[in-house]
Amino acid sequence: xxxxxxxxxxxxxxxxxxxxxxxxxxxxxxxxxxxxxxxxxxxxxxxxxxxxxxxxxxxxxxxxxxxxxxxxxxxxxxxxxxxxxxxxxxxxxxxxxxxxxxxxxxxxxxxxxxxxxxxxxxxxxxxxxxxxxxxxxxxxxxxxxxxxxxxxxxxxxxxxxxxxxxxxxxxxxxxxxxxxxxxxxxxxxxxxxxxxxxxxxxxxxxxxxxxxxxxxxxxxxxxxxxxxxxxxxxxxxxxxxxxxxxxxxxxxxxxxxxxxxxxxxxxxxxxxxxxxxxxxxxxxxxxxxxxxxxxxxxxxxxxxxxxxxxxxxxxxxxxxxxxxxxxxx
Amino acid sequence: xxxxxxxxxxxxxxxxxxxxxxxxxxxxxxxxxxxxxxxxxxxxxxxxxxxxxxxxxxxxxxxxxxxxxxxxxxxxxxxxxxxxxxxxxxxxxxxxxxxxxxxxxxxxxxxxxxxxxxxxxxxxxxxxxxxxxxxxxxxxxxxxxxxxxxxxxxxxxxxxxxxxxxxxxxxxxxxxxxxxxxxxxxxxxxxxxxxxxxxxxxxxxxxxxxxxxxxxxxxxxxxxxxxxxxxxxxxxxxxxxxxxxxxxxxxxxxxx
Amino acid sequence: xxxxxxxxxxxxxxxxxxxxxxxxxxxxxxxxxxxxxxxxxxxxxxxxxxxxxxxxxxxxxxxxxxxxxxxxxxxxxxxxxxxxxxxxxxxxxxxxxxxxxxxxxxxxxxxxxxxxxxxxxxxxxxxxxxxxxxxxxxxxxxxxxxxxxxxxxxxxxxxxxxxxxxxxxxxxxxxxxxxxxxxxxxxxxxxxxxxxxxxxxxxxxxxxxxxxxxxxxxxxxxxxxxxxxxxxxxxxxxxxxxxxxxxxxxxxxxxxxxxxxxxxx
Numbered sequence: 020x021x022x023x024x025x026x027x028x029x030x031x032x033x034x035x036x037x038x039x040x041x042x043x044x045x046x047x048x049x050x051x052x053x054x055x056x057x058x059x060x061x062x063x064x065x066x067x068x069x070x071x072x073x074x075x076x077x078x079x080x081x082x083x084x085x086x087x088x089x090x091x092x093x094x095x096x097x098x099x100x101x102x103x104x105x106x107x108x109x110x111x112x113x114x115x116x117x118x119x120x121x122x123x124x125x126x127x128x129x130x131x132x133x134x135x136x137x138x139x140x141x142x143x144x145x146x147x148x149x150x151x152x153x154x155x156x157x158x159x160x161x162x163x164x165x166x167x168x169x170x171x172x173x174x175x176x177x178x179x180x181x182x183x184x185x186x187x188x189x190x191x192x193x194x195x196x197x198x199x200x201x202x203x204x205x206x207x208x209x210x211x212x213x214x215x216x217x218x219x220x221x222x223x224x225x226x227x228x229x230x231x232x233x234x235x236x237x238x239x240x241x242x243x244x245x246x247x248x249x250x251x252x253x254x255x256x257x258x259x260x261x262x263x264x265x266x267x268x269x270x271x272x273x274x275x276x277x278x279x280x281x282x283x284x285x286x287x288x289x290x291x292x293x294x295x296x297x298x299x300x301x302x303x304x305x306x307x308x309x310x311x312x313x314x315x316x317x318x319x320x321x322x323x324x325x326x327x328x329x330x331x332x333x334x335x336x337x338x339x340x341x342x343x344x345x346x347x348x
Numbered sequence: 349x350x351x352x353x354x355x356x357x358x359x360x361x362x363x364x365x366x367x368x369x370x371x372x373x374x375x376x377x378x379x380x381x382x383x384x385x386x387x388x389x390x391x392x393x394x395x396x397x398x399x400x401x402x403x404x405x406x407x408x409x410x411x412x413x414x415x416x417x418x419x420x421x422x423x424x425x426x427x428x429x430x431x432x433x434x435x436x437x438x439x440x441x442x443x444x445x446x447x448x449x450x451x452x453x454x455x456x457x458x459x460x461x462x463x464x465x466x467x468x469x470x471x472x473x474x475x476x477x478x479x480x481x482x483x484x485x486x487x488x489x490x491x492x493x494x495x496x497x498x499x500x501x502x503x504x505x506x507x508x509x510x511x512x513x514x515x516x517x518x519x520x521x522x523x524x525x526x527x528x529x530x531x532x533x534x535x536x537x538x539x540x541x542x543x544x545x546x547x548x549x550x551x552x553x554x555x556x557x558x559x560x561x562x563x564x565x566x567x568x569x570x571x572x573x574x575x576x577x578x579x580x581x582x583x584x585x586x587x588x589x590x591x592x593x594x595x596x597x598x599x600x601x602x603x604x
Numbered sequence: 605x606x607x608x609x610x611x612x613x614x615x616x617x618x619x620x621x622x623x624x625x626x627x628x629x630x631x632x633x634x635x636x637x638x639x640x641x642x643x644x645x646x647x648x649x650x651x652x653x654x655x656x657x658x659x660x661x662x663x664x665x666x667x668x669x670x671x672x673x674x675x676x677x678x679x680x681x682x683x684x685x686x687x688x689x690x691x692x693x694x695x696x697x698x699x700x701x702x703x704x705x706x707x708x709x710x711x712x713x714x715x716x717x718x719x720x721x722x723x724x725x726x727x728x729x730x731x732x733x734x735x736x737x738x739x740x741x742x743x744x745x746x747x748x749x750x751x752x753x754x755x756x757x758x759x760x761x762x763x764x765x766x767x768x769x770x771x772x773x774x775x776x777x778x779x780x781x782x783x784x785x786x787x788x789x790x791x792x793x794x795x796x797x798x799x800x801x802x803x804x805x806x807x808x809x810x811x812x813x814x815x816x817x818x819x820x821x822x823x824x825x826x827x828x829x830x831x832x833x834x835x836x837x838x839x840x841x842x843x844x845x846x847x848x849x850x851x852x853x854x855x856x857x858x859x860x861x862x863x864x865x866x867x868x869x
Contacts, residue, residue: 045793068795071824099435122814188757188817195816203759203794203820225454232449235498236433241404243502244422244450289436319791321758 022293025286029300033081036307040077041069043311045318075206080307082209082216083201083269086261088302089295091276093223096230096291097254101281102159102339104332105262106273106325109169110145114259114266115196116173117141119180123189135215139263145169146255146262159343198325199270201310212264219260220299222253227292234291272325274332275302281335353379354412355424355506355537356401361409363393363400370396372561373409378506378539383525383532385548385569386541388558389582394541395430397558398508402427413506422450426502430510432491434483440494441479444469447501469501472527474520489516496524500531507531507538513547525551549573549588549597557581569595579603614723615677615698620645621665621688622681624845625702627653628718629679630660631847632727640673649811652841652849667691679721705846707770708739714846735848739774742854746776750864753780753802754838755826757810757817759794763787768843771850775857777804794825804864805835806857834863 041057042050046068057069087105094103094110105111121127121137152165177196181189229250232240241247265272279301280294287293306324313322356378363371370393378384386394400407402425403414413425426447434443447469448462470476473493478486483494496512507528513521525547528538532553542548548555548569555572557565559581565572570590578586578599587598618633619640620626626645629638630653640661648654663669667688670678678699680689693699700721705711712732719728754761754768762768763781765788772779780800784792792800807826810818820826829835842853 044795046795046799048799064798064801067825067828068798071828072795072798122816125814128814184813184815186811186813186815186818188811188815189813192816203823205824207824228449228452228454231446234433234435234438234443235446235495236429236431236435238399238404238429238431239427239433239498241418242402242422242425242427242429243447244418244420246418284436288442289438290442291436319793321791 022287026297026300029297029304032304033300033307036304036311037077037081040080040307040311041073043314044068044073045314071205075204075209076201076310077307078209079201079204079212079268080310081303082212083265083272084275084303084306085299086216086219086265086302087272087275087306088279088298088300089220089223090258090261091302092280092291092294092298093226093230093254093258094276095280096226096233096294097251098153098162099233100159100162102162102277102343104274104277105258106271106275107277107336108149108162108166109173110142110149110258110262111266111271111273112170112173113145114138114142114263115271116176117263118267119177119196123180123184132211135211135264135267138267139215139259142259142263142266143255146258150251150255159340194323195270197271198323199272200321200323201269202321204268208268212268215260215264219257219264222257222260224295226250226253226257227295230291230295269324272306272328274328274336275305278328278332278335279305281339355380357412358401359410361400361407361411363396363405363407365396370561371400374563376556376563376566378537380505380535380537381532382537383528383551383553384537384539385552385555386539386558387543387545387548387555392558393561394558395510398427398510398539398541402508419450422502424504425506425508426499426504428496428499428509428512432488432495434491434495437482437484439480440475440483440486441466441470443483443494444497444501447498450502465501465503469497472500473497474523489520492516493520493524505536507536509538509540511541511543513542513544521547545573545586545599546597549595573597617674617676618679618722619663619670619673619675620679621663621670621684622679622702623650624704624847625679625681625718626657627651627845627847627849628714629722630656631731632718632724633722634724637722639675648841650840650844652847671695671697677721705767706765707767708774708850711846711850731848735851738851742851742858743774744776749776749778750803750861751780752777752804752806753797753800754806755792755797755821756808757815757820759791759820760789761786761792762789767846767850771843771853771857775854776861777857794820794823798825802829803833804860805829805833806860807835807837809837809840834860834867836860
């Protein structure tokens with residue numbers, strides 16, 4: 020019962036934030052007027068604004084946030100470690116590297132899905148390296164260290180690639196790839212990200228039982244009929260899909276996958292399986308809220324989403340590290 | 349094919365871990381109504397044997413359980429590993445409910461049957477009052493009981509438990525062995541590894557003694573716990589008598 | 605402008621560090637007077653005089669290489685690397701610093717200043733006369749100024765108080781950036797652009813290689829405007845610097861204005 024109320028509340032929050040996101044923007048349009056021109060569509064500039072600027076932006080916030088929350092909950096469930104966030108452990112960074120390489124080599128311009136596929140490949144490499152380094156049950160120390168190493172390496176490579184670009188704007192885009200933004204995205208971006216995000220979500224959602232069982236450790240889970248190697252494979256591909264899709268269109272946004280599961284865990288009785296859906300909704304709400312905030316705080320500038328998520332997430336991260344240390348890692 | 353009366357059939361089972369032979373060509377069968385104590389010195393291969401029987405590690409030879417598809421196997425045998433791992437702060441009830449996973453379809457929710465199994469397991473382990481407590485905040489012994497209840501809730505004909513009573517207070521050690529005995533009386537079987545030969549002698553219907561990678565004795569406690577076996581396998585002397593209050597086994601001295 | 609060092613003679617071995625001073629110097633210097641121009645002057649995208657630049661030594665605005673050229677005068681922009689400029693000054697090299705041009709008057713002033721720095725006042729005066737004549741020809745009387753948007757990568761636009769804005773005004777167009785309060789330029793969000801409903805669109809030309817910053821120029825909103833409105837692409841080499849080449853930019857925009865009026869009829 021409590022669970023049903025909780026999930027309804029989350030869905031309501033996402034719906035409200037989605038609507039607010041639609042009616043907020045640098046152009047001052049009345050909320051009712053903007054929603055009307057979104058639905059009715061008279062072909063005028065207002066409809067253009069609503070359908071080509073605000074709708075894709077709100078949809079992408081939903082999609083990217085859901086992806087980040089879901090991936091965070093899934094990685095944490097698998098590694099049985101609350102510090103596993105796709106941004107912190109370098110998966111988003113490696114996805115961004117894949118995307119940057121695709122854009123700079125022209126692979127992304129070559130065909131429509133080139134960009135998300137390259138980001139997916141990057142994310143895949145990142146997840147693979149993290150899991151290889153962290154081992155079956157990632158201790159906090161190895162996770163954080165692996166994250167630092169991968170993030171530094173991918174960050175350096177992104178900077179290198181962008182600085183080598185003949186395009187004078189490219190070098191200034193390091194910030195976008197490191198911090199993420201949803202400004203000036205179009206429905207094209209929704210369409211290229213959506214298939215991979217959905218595929219990844221289906222894969223990760225199928226892990227519910229397995230992640231629940233892993234609460235008792237690998238041996239118990241295996242004895243309960245959970246195929247661990249298949250679970251691992253599904254996790255790797257599912258995570259790479261959602262992170263690849265979201266990073267390709269929005270850059271890497273950190274801490275969503277850390278903060279959201281941490282806050283929501285107690286509401287789902289700490290069950291990793293139920294946390295998946297809750298975190299997807301919570302992540303969507305968090306990114307929608309962050310994207311609303313960046314438009315309110317500095318309407319004229321493209322404040323990066325990662326700035327806000329880090330302002331919320333980094334102190335929490337420090338607190339969690341402190342607590343992990345007290346508990347003897 | 350495993351018959352109704354044979355819950356586990358192992359033949360010529362060998363395990364090599366990291367190039368070192370740990371078990372070689374073991375054979376035994378487990379029928380119904382057995383409470384089997386798996387005993388042996390440290391490193392004798394008790395854990396390895398149980399994990400190999402379940403097919404959790406690579407092995408040579410045959411184990412009727414490991415041959416089954418994982419889903420079927422998980423409805424025939426439950427496993428409580430020695431590592432008491434509870435990764436998340438779930439309630440005791442949720443923890444025990446995890447044991448019902450093998451009985452649920454992919455999207456199926458817990459039914460009345462599942463809740464009943466959880467209720468019985470909690471009651472059997474004396475954890476009714478702990479239902480809503482957070483499992484990670486319990487004491488080590490309480491966690492062990494909760495994890496045992498979880499394995500019991502799996503409601504399988506065979507239960508394998510790796511040192512389930514280590515770290516429990518005397519009352520709960522005895523109570524746990526009595527729970528196993530009740531399971532056996534109800535037609536199931538339990539394989540339990542343990543170091544307390546006194547409890548093993550008193551409660552088990554059968555003892556399997558592991559030494560140097562093989563089974564050195566297999567039978568009722570009376571026939572197994574001979575002074576020579578105690579000397580050769582454990583390097584100790586012991587006092588073992590049938591008394592008015594049942595069999596009493598007391599280790600005495602370490603042999604030089 | 606500031607000339608460090610007092611030398612009554614015409615400076616020799618002149619080295620320029622800035623795209624705009626590069627071009628003015630190439631136009632005004634006497635034979636053999638200008639030694640080196642910056643590497644940007646060689647790029648036909650940004651430089652109107654890429655061909656001419658080949659006749660000079662190419663520098664990369666690094667203090668060390670400039671010093672080794674043993675310059676008699678260094679020409680720098682206000683926004684040239686400060687460390688480089690101050691080091692050159694410390695080494696006793698005269699440095700003339702030029703402000704960017706934000707208006708056509710600024711262009712005239714820069715020509716005069718460059719003439720003074722190079723001690724080529726007569727050439728500068730001749731260039732000014734020519735500039736004024738051509739500008740007067742271009743500035744036809746207009747009764748109506750079609751509202752135009754200038755749109756660059758990252759949604760950047762330039763208003764009336766910029767050289768691009770002045771080019772637009774001189775050609776007889778109005779700039780929507782100034783309506784939106786961005787007369788010095790700044791980011792105009794896509795939705796503001798869409799709702800401004802301009803009558804013409806002037807966009808930047810994409811650079812080689814790809815960038816996310818330039819993706820905005822292919823955004824459906826910009827695409828829609830580009831397909832429905834008369835417009836043109838900015839040729840950076842004529843627009844970036846306050847040199848007489850801005851007259852070519854004004855000619856291009858004046859041609860756009862004639863197209864707008866034809867389509868309006």
